[in-house]
Amino acid sequence: MVQRFVDASIIGWYNYIYGDNTQGNALIKKQNPEMTDDLLAYSVAKMKEYGIVDSGDTLMLGVGAMTDARMKSFFDEMVRASVAKPDLDYRKAYSLQFVDKKVGLDLRPK
Numbered sequence: 054m055v056q057r058f059v060d061a062s063i064i065g066w067y068n069y070i071y072g073d074n075t076q077g078n079a080l081i082k083k084q085n086p087e088m089t090d091d092l093l094a095y096s097v098a099k100m101k102e103y104g105i106v107d108s109g110d111t112l113m114l115g116v117g118a119m120t121d122a123r124m125k126s127f128f129d130e131m132v133r134a135s136v137a138k139p140d141l142d143y144r145k146a147y148s149l150q151f152v153d154k155k156v157g158l159d160l161r162p163k
Contacts, residue, residue: 059151063116066106067160070097107161114153121149 069077078093100106110118124147131137 056151059117060154060156063156064160066116067157070100070106071160071162110153113155115155115158117152119147119149119152 065077068074074093074097078088078090081093082088107116110120110123114120121144124143128137128141128143132139137143
């Protein structure tokens with residue numbers, strides 16, 4: 054069930070960013086009346102421009118990509134910023150079990 058949820062979320066992001074997001078935007082506006090079509094279009098454009106959803110490791114592994122190397126890099130940054138203690142076993146805080154399966158890569162425009 055978890056794998057199906059993660060896969061569906063990934064596919065949803067590809068469709069929202071690169072496909073027809075009309076229905077998604079309607080749901081967003083229903084829950085957030087202050088949102089406008091222009092603001093939503095601007096947001097999607099900025100997500101694409103800055104690679105917020107689809108860049109880096111996602112280009113090879115798919116949206117939602119996580120790697121041990123990236124997690125270690127983030128942890129090391131948090132230690133340097135004194136947000137985390139160096140002896141914390143950060144590897145217990147995540148799992149790669151449900152990600153990095155290249156789900157949805159076929160939905161990305163060529």
